[in-house]
Amino acid sequence: MEHPDLRRAGLKVTGPRLKILEILANEALGSHLSAEAIYRRLLVQATDIGLGTVYRVLGQFEAAGLITRHHFDGETAVYELNRGEHHDHVVCMDCNRVEEFTDDEIESLQSKAAQRLGFEVIDHALILYGRCRRTACPHRLAAAKSEP
Amino acid sequence: MEHPDLRRAGLKVTGPRLKILEILANEALGSHLSAEAIYRRLLVQATDIGLGTVYRVLGQFEAAGLITRHHFDGETAVYELNRGEHHDHVVCMDCNRVEEFTDDEIESLQSKAAQRLGFEVIDHALILYGRCRRTACPHRLAAAKSEP
DNA sequence: TTTGCTGCAAATGCTTTGCATGTAG
């Protein structure tokens, strides 16, 4: 079995790494998993992988650039498979739904702003916190209840 | 003694609260303190305030909108007194220097991007990670050494 | 075989909390 991603990263191809990679790959776009969440999915699959290993492997994947770690507001870290292009996030403060987006204009304005301050931008994190229009969103349910 | 900020927040005016507020107020603009850092400054002043209290008070201040908590990349939380207008941050990955900036154009593009996804933006966090041009920055020192 | 990987459990570091006591209003 070939596994160029792991090989390229100088990591041995092992069961735990493949499983975790698979779990991340099977996630819907825009879905973000915590180490715990990944661990739970591994438990369901009746594997024998420890939480410590999950953290270790995620750390290696991140260092290898295979995945990205996010900290939405300083909550527990969540991870997402890198599928090419960079993107930013919008998080619903009521239902925790996360949407992704990109905006080239914002990106270029960011570089300019940094340049003005004498910085060269290497990376950035842009997270918008707000409320979504989804019908199932707690915020909308509450609003609906008060106006019958 | 008047203390409208605390009063308005429904908080009793007590020694610990005043001290902590004072420490935050005396910080230079763009300076960000962790709970530990605040606690250390309190120790120096020979006060008898516990670290637990520092966390509790900071939580109340944040809830009251007096201060803002940041998590640069998921590191330990740092706090900063709210002095009116919102701003974003640039962090040097080498020397940890933090600069603040605002960019109305970016702000408005953010709202538009969110709107496209059906979100109303309540708050946002924009942090640029990069390298600064400061002479004392480790990155520049290293660069200088390799090109004599 | 050799080097690197894993499970487990213990350790860490930040942050929160319970409780008895103290104090602002």
Next chain:
DNA sequence: CTACATGCAAAGCATTTGCAGCAAA
């Protein structure tokens, strides 16, 4: 006087690490 604050120490969580055994190359 009463409600809220505080100090202290213990508890909580997410994450990291040490180590002895296991497995990929």
